[in-house]
Amino acid sequence: MYSFSFQNPTRIEFGVGKEQNIGAYMQEFGVKKTLLVYGSERIKQSGLFDDVAASLQANGIEWVELGGVKSNPILSKVKEGIALARQHGVDSILSVGGGSCLDSAKAIAAGALYDGDVWDFFIGKAAVEQNLPIFDIITLAATGSEMNNGGVVMNEQTQQKYAVNGKDLFPKVSVINPKLQATVSRDYLVYSAADIIAHSIEGYFTASVQPELINMQIEANIKTVIRTTEILLNNPNDLDARGEFAWAATMALNGLTYVGTHGFSYPNHMIEHALSAICDVPHGAGLSVVMPAWMTWYKEQNRPQFERFAREIFGLKTAEEGIAALKAWFDKIGTPTTLAQLGVNDEQLAAVIDNAVQNAVAWQMNETYTQAAITEVFELAK
Known part of the structure; x- marks a missing residue:
């Protein structure tokens, strides 16, 4: 650590x-x-x-x-x-x-x-x-x-x-x-699920130092979100599932899943902030579009961790299978996975990319997230 x-x-x-x-x-x-x-x-x-x-x-x-x-x-x-x-x-x-x-x-x-x-x-x-x-x-x-x-x-x-x-x-x-929280709409339940997962994976995939204990905590959090979301879509009033979902949201960003880690960044949030700033889409909906695209673009930087994600979360083997499984789950619960589903046109996308480039500078991530790199991510999200 x-x-x-x-x-x-x-x-x-x-x-x-x-x-x-x-x-x-x-x-x-x-x-x-x-x-x-x-x-x-x-x-x-x-x-x-x-x-x-x-x-x-x-x-x-x-x-x-x-x-x-x-x-x-x-x-x-x-x-x-x-x-x-x-x-x-x-x-x-x-x-x-x-x-x-x-x-x-x-x-x-x-x-x-x-x-x-x-x-x-x-x-x-x-x-x-x-x-x-x-x-x-x-x-x-x-x-x-x-x-x-x-x-x-x-x-x-x-x-x-x-x-x-x-x-x-x-x-x-x-x-x-x-x-x-039982009266939260179906849409915002699934957008929230995507947001919690995004908070969980930022350090998980990008950290240069990632303790085994933290990996396991993050994986438990993600599996809890997947399990409880499916329960709540069928029964919004299940307070046990609602409580676990709520606590998973808290745990994902209260600092505990970053203890002893080092060298991580928040690329999914950096990119999505541009999307919701320009197009005013719900933050979680933007993240469910950005995440699979970013994962596909980034996977070779940390393939063993992406393979671990596939294995521990979905019982699969390859990085590609894990990314596809996450995208399929987003599709299953009804949160968007493409820019087309968000109604983002080419003119808006150009403005989003420019905004994300500015974000990358502000977040000190511009060496990796150049305009070309950000454009590639968004191409994968179409």
Whole structure:
């Protein structure tokens, strides 16, 4: 194993009904007034908003609302949240929703205490030195943002989809209630499955140092996603499967599957961020298109690991068989595997490639991911 330091300060409160305690959890940290960030009105229709409001009120916590966060969260909504946070003098941010809400909440938490433009954090012009404490109730298992210190937001003006990171951007408390995720649509269930698998394979295939223990953890995570997705497609209310799926999402990006690894990168995410920035496709849907294409393009760089993937995940032998099996599984569950399925035309694709080339420079991956290389990947995705 490669030398490492590891710390994850997020407290997970996992279980049915735990969202009703959110006010008590926040009171432990001295919260008096929070900005409540959410997406659609679905949380009000379902009764979740009322449960949260009742818990906050019972614990003497005031709140200000910021609704309307969209999938592929945008910078203008973050700036709206920062303005509200400052105007009302909130002392914390509470996200109730999926990863888009929580990523926006993290950016708001950092931007509220920063004198400059919050986008500075995304482009490396400034580091997050302080932020408001963050809490969340996660309603969609996918991004793993509930137990890490990063968030992704798109700048609509520049069409850049970049990440913010900060040593204290870990949520203080994250609530995971599998029952709250039972109403997730079929489409977003399968997109989420692709997102979790993408988080799992980035280091698995690209790391120059990859401990056996970490390989086994990642493989268990991927097999759990495959098994539970198939259960949930037939029975969305299976809370055991829903809970395992949710925890697999958390485990894929909370740092544990990167302990002792070295020399890895995130090419699938780097490439897909360009796709969703230009075409506004769901992130997981973009990843299920990019992954098999990238795997086909990259496999000779680490053929033994691709053969291992084929063997351990699908019981097959060759790298090619493993890639084909993953693509076939994506087809089976109904998440896209071609650009045509996403409706991406040639003009859009040219813009996507240019955007991805910029991403490669920003992510310091441009020596490998040249315009020619990125074009080859997208050709394989047609």
